Amino acid sequence: MSERTIKEWQEAMARGEITAVGLAEYYLERIEQIDPALNSVLELNPEAVAIAAALDVERKEKGPRGPLHGLPLMLKGNIDTADSMTTTAGSLALEGHIAAQDAFLVKRLRDAGAVILGKTNLSEWANFRSTRSSSGWSSQGGQTHNPYALDRNPCGSSSGSGVAVAADLCVAAIGTETDGSIICPAHMNGIVGLKPTVGLVSRSGIIPISHSQDTAGPMARTVADTAVVLEAMIGVDPRDEATLASKEYGTAGFELDADGLREARIGVVRNFCSVDPHADGIMEDSLNILRDLGAIVIDDANIKSDGLWKEAEQEVCYYEFKAGLNAYLRQLEPEAKVHSLADVIAFNEANQEVMMPYFGQEHFLAAQKKGPLTDDSYQKALAECRRFARDEGIDATLSRHHLDALVTLSGEPAWLTDWVNGDHHESSSWSPAAVAGYPSISMPAGYVFGLPVNISFIAGAWQERRLIRLAYAFEQATQVRQPPRYLQTVDFD
Numbered sequence: 001m002s003e004r005t006i007k008e009w010q011e012a013m014a015r016g017e018i019t020a021v022g023l024a025e026y027y028l029e030r031i032e033q034i035d036p037a038l039n040s041v042l043e044l045n046p047e048a049v050a051i052a053a054a055l056d057v058e059r060k061e062k063g064p065r066g067p068l069h070g071l072p073l074m075l076k077g078n079i080d081t082a083d084s085m086t087t088t089a090g091s092l093a094l095e096g097h098i099a100a101q102d103a104f105l106v107k108r109l110r111d112a113g114a115v116i117l118g119k120t121n122l123s124e125w126a127n128f129r130s131t132r133s134s135s136g137w138s139s140q141g142g143q144t145h146n147p148y149a150l151d152r153n154p155c156g157s158s159s160g161s162g163v164a165v166a167a168d169l170c171v172a173a174i175g176t177e178t179d180g181s182i183i184c185p186a187h188m189n190g191i192v193g194l195k196p197t198v199g200l201v202s203r204s205g206i207i208p209i210s211h212s213q214d215t216a217g218p219m220a221r222t223v224a225d226t227a228v229v230l231e232a233m234i235g236v237d238p239r240d241e242a243t244l245a246s247k248e249y250g251t252a253g254f255e256l257d258a259d260g261l262r263e264a265r266i267g268v269v270r271n272f273c274s275v276d277p278h279a280d281g282i283m284e285d286s287l288n289i290l291r292d293l294g295a296i297v298i299d300d301a302n303i304k305s306d307g308l309w310k311e312a313e314q315e316v317c318y319y320e321f322k323a324g325l326n327a328y329l330r331q332l333e334p335e336a337k338v339h340s341l342a343d344v345i346a347f348n349e350a351n352q353e354v355m356m357p358y359f360g361q362e363h364f365l366a367a368q369k370k371g372p373l374t375d376d377s378y379q380k381a382l383a384e385c386r387r388f389a390r391d392e393g394i395d396a397t398l399s400r401h402h403l404d405a406l407v408t409l410s411g412e413p414a415w416l417t418d419w420v421n422g423d424h425h426e427s428s429s430w431s432p433a434a435v436a437g438y439p440s441i442s443m444p445a446g447y448v449f450g451l452p453v454n455i456s457f458i459a460g461a462w463q464e465r466r467l468i469r470l471a472y473a474f475e476q477a478t479q480v481r482q483p484p485r486y487l488q489t490v491d492f493d
Contacts, residue, residue, distance in 0.1 A: 001026060002168050003483060006067050006225045009171065013059070013070060020052035020059070020070030024115055027072045031118075031169050037150060037486060040163035042077045042141045044118040046084050052115050067228050069113030074164050074173040076157075077119040077141070078126055079103050079216070080205035085116075089207045090124040090138025092354065093338045093347045100331070103205025104237040105174065105216055112232040117170055120160025126181060127157035128209045128321060130359040132422035135159055135184075139355050143417060146188060147484035148451055152414035153423065155184035161219050162189040166484055172220040172229045178209040178317065180430035182217045183456060186442040187410035190452030190481055192226045192471070193219045195430070197461050198437035200246045201230075204239035208324030210317045211242070212382060213434055221481065223443060223472040227254040230464065246462075254465055260473035262294030267301025267401050269408035269458070272429035276412045279453045282446035283409050286455050286474070290407070293477055298401045305392040309435050312384035318367040319378040341368055358419040389435035398460055405463070405470055410442040410454035433458045441467045443474065444481040449490050 004012070012018050018026075028044065035041050045051075055070045064070070075081065078089040080099035088094040106116065121141035127133055135156030136144035144159040146152040147167045154163050158175025162185030165173050175182040177195045186193025195217045203214050218229035231253060237243045273283055291297050322341055329339045338344045345364050348355040370378070397406065408429050415424040433440040438461050445455040455474075457467050 003221060005222055006071060006171060006228050009071055010064065010067055010069070020055045020115060021049055023070060024048050024052040024072050024117065027117060027170055034167055034486070035169060037145065038147055038163050038167055039142055039144050040121055040160040040167065040169065041074070042088070042090070042119045042121045042160065043085055045116055048072065048115055048117050055113055055115065065113035066232070068109065068232055070115060071171045072115045072117035073109060073229070074118055074120050074161060074170040075106065075116060076161050076173070076175050077122050078176060078207040079106060079119070079174060081106055081116060083116070085119055087207065088140050089126060090122045090140045091344070092139045092351070093344050095140065095337070097332060097336055099205065101205065104202035104235070104239060105233045106205065108233050108235055114232070120164050120173060122158060122160055123156030126176060126178065126207070126209055128178070128317070128363050129361050130422075131362045132359040134358060134417055134419050135423050136417070137358070137419070145417070146414050147486055148190065149414070149487050149490045151416055151489050152451065153188065153417045155188040155414065157181040158185045158219065162186055162191060162193070165189070165191045165219050165221060168221070168483070172218060172225050174216055174229075175219045176206055176214065176216045177430075177434060178213045179313070179434040180428065182219060183430035183440055183442045184411055186219055187454035188414040188452060190444050190454070190484070191219055191221050192223050192441065192443045193217065194226050194230060194441045194464070194467070195433060195439060196230065196464055197439045199242035200249060200462070200464065201233045202235065202237035202240040202243050204237055207328055208321070210320040211324055212316060212320060212385070213437060223468060223475045224256055226441070227256065227468050249462060254468045256472045257469055258473055258476040259294070260469035261290060263296065264404045264470060265296045265298060265402060266290055266470070267298045267397060267403040267406045269302055269406050269429070270300055271302050271306045272408045272427045275409065275426040276448065278448040279409055279412055282448070282453045283455065286445045289474065289477055293473055298403060301397055301401050301403065301406060303393050303397050303432050305388040305396070306432065309385045309388040312381040312388070313435050315377065315381035316385055318363070319370045319373055319375065322367045322370050323373050359422060385435050389432055390438070393432055394436050394438055394458065395460060404459070404466060406458040408456055408458070410456045413448045413451040413453060429456055437461070439464050439467055441471045443471050445478070446480055447482065449492055450485070450487070451490065
């Protein structure tokens with residue numbers, strides 16, 4: 001039964017081969033058997049089977065609500081649920097915290113009939129604590145491992161979501177991204193990850209980093225499943241003003257066309273290639289496939305402003321993190337251990353052996369020094385980010401070559417997990433779209449010594465439909481994804 005798609009599970013349910021209860025129990029058993037080696041799950045929902053049972057009754061009496069009816073999904077551990085599960089961002093500072101209400105996206109998924117099976121491990125505080133962090137490590141959950149080679153890193157911060165999907169511990173999962181936290185773990189775990197335009201999916205009820213860059217997005221094993229989950233999440237939320245801009249977007253569904261690349265003008269962003277000779281070979285093969293599928297490939301469509309936003313982005317994130325986290329923590333129950341960023345810093349210092357055994361909290365300390373969002377330095381940095389990433393970045397590149405989308409390597413093959421030196425990023429292909437607040441999608445393209453390598457399509461604001469069409473066409477022509485083998489280390493033979 002492993003690795004079935006959303007459509008296949010729904011067909012099996014319609015034939016009476018399996019129920020929502022049976023499916024929930026199937027995945028719970030897989031988690032019990034497989035996850036001890038992966039450490040991707042923070043906690044399970046004790047109500048999952050009961051919720052599935054109620055959905056089985058509803059299906060029998062009224063029919064399914066839609067394609068997610070009765071299907072188990074996982075949520076990243078920084079997304080609020082008003083149930084028996086906690087929301088901690090992986091930090092023991094928030095141990096025991098149960099949210100007062102569901103995040104808006106969680107309500108949307110529940111309304112669509114999804115069963116929230118549990119929460120996934122993540123890089124603590126969505127990887128915005130230290131400059132020397134190891135992606136996938138949290139004080140609550142420990143280190144998450146890459147299922148293709150257990151000594152390799154899963155990338156972050158949506159590490160557990162990426163690993164749980166790759167290992168088929170759920171039908172799909174929700175990740176969040178500020179800069180790379182959906183795209184990178186999708187790439188290193190060989191699955192599909194879509195980072196939407198900021199504002200397409202509500203952020204209310206998600207522990208924040210940067211309101212100008214934060215978004216949640218779907219992570220799944222196929223483009224079609226990714227599209228189904230994304231459609232269920234979309235909606236205007238009064239608690240998140242950014243979603244008002246998505247009102248015209250609608251939810252009419254996504255076009256899944258195997259011929260979707262024909263005559264599409266695709267620009268190759270070489271800025272993020274040449275990170276690994278084997279991965280570069282996969283990129284060249286992918287470009288040839290695009291041409292074979294009828295795409296017009298424009299080479300060397302580099303983003304000329306790449307990296308010019310780096311210092312400004314960090315400044316923006318420090319300001320917005322302090323403001324956003326303080327606002328979130330102020331609403332916690334009175335008995336909570338922390339109610340401000342200053343409290344979290346003090347908690348970490350007081351509990352260094354368990355909170356900071358491998359790396360510190362440099363980002364926290366830098367953010368705490370920042371003033372209000374009215375500061376001129378913040379306003380200037382935000383304007384620079386938008387100018388370099390949007391006006392002179394993605395928008396300029398698309399316009400200069402009259403492109404439908406950009407394509408590039410998602411990154412290098414997974415590095416060895418390293419608690420001494422931290423992560424070993426050679427590429428940051430996800431940064432342009434992240435800083436611009438624009439959409440991108442990463443999907444499997446090949447393997448290097450058994451480690452996944454993805455490519456990414458990037459487009460302008462609100463172009464998710466276009467990206468899904470392009471990605472689906474590439475996926476249908478290639479079908480390269482292979483399930484993980486849970487090797488202790490890479491098999492170079």
